[in-house]
Amino acid sequence: xxxxxxxxxxxxxxxxxxxxxxxxxxxxxxxxxxxxxxxxxxxxxxxxxxxxxxxxxxxxxxxxxxxxxxxxxxxxxxxxxxxxxxxxxxxxxxxxxxxxxxxxxxxxxxxxxxxx
Amino acid sequence: xxxxxxxxxxxxxxxxxxxxxxxxxxxxxxxxxxxxxxxxxxxxxxxxxxxxxxxxxxxxxxxxxxxxxxxxxxxxxxxxxxxxxxxxxxxxxxxxxxxxxxxxxxxxxxxx
Numbered sequence: 001x002x003x004x005x006x007x008x009x010x011x012x013x014x015x016x017x018x019x020x021x022x023x024x025x026x027x028x029x030x031x032x033x034x035x036x037x038x039x040x041x042x043x044x045x046x047x048x049x050x051x052x053x054x055x056x057x058x059x060x061x062x063x064x065x066x067x068x069x070x071x072x073x074x075x076x077x078x079x080x081x082x083x084x085x086x087x088x089x090x091x092x093x094x095x096x097x098x099x100x101x102x103x104x105x106x107x108x109x110x111x112x113x114x115x116x
Numbered sequence: 117x118x119x120x121x122x123x124x125x126x127x128x129x130x131x132x133x134x135x136x137x138x139x140x141x142x143x144x145x146x147x148x149x150x151x152x153x154x155x156x157x158x159x160x161x162x163x164x165x166x167x168x169x170x171x172x173x174x175x176x177x178x179x180x181x182x183x184x185x186x187x188x189x190x191x192x193x194x195x196x197x198x199x200x201x202x203x204x205x206x207x208x209x210x211x212x213x214x215x216x217x218x219x220x221x222x223x224x225x226x227x228x
Contacts, residue, residue: 031213032213034215034216036215036218041223042220042221043204043218043219043220043221044159044204044218045218046215046217049213049214049215051213091156093158093159095215095216097213104164105208105215105216107158107159107161108158109157109158110157110158110159112156
């Protein structure tokens, strides 16, 4: 149980385009989802926290207009990187939490974004 | 933001040797977790230790937690080449619904 999927696993896009990454909890309801970003040879940095049905809370330094997060249902959150640039190239990882297991997070496999 | 530091940043050992990685953090926590990440891949959850626990074992892994010093260590015994990966500690705060905060990680290389 507690499986989280991400789609796509890898995406290459041209500079200036927008990319949408999906994060799904497959067998549980995710009341909270988190989005992390990881640059090469670095650790995971929290970008934002999203609760179902409400606006996401962004960490300091993360542009909310550039990284649009939607958490419209208890099993799906999306991250849209708008007008992507090469510096947005990174590994994006989502995680999900359910209200019954509030101190556990279940991680997706990650999405590798490369912006040319 | 990142919760703390790990040391060493990089560790190279021979197969069969033990590897010890340390993690320090800054705030009170509910639990601390260790993850492994192979190059370019997702996270693998290794072990969780709660704030009221001092030591925990899982196979070849031993984790300790010292809340007075706000530090934890991960010991991998009898290392194998397959243990080569990056290892991260992550802390969960006492407030429900908050994200795990990751340390900077230790890159372990085990040569045969």
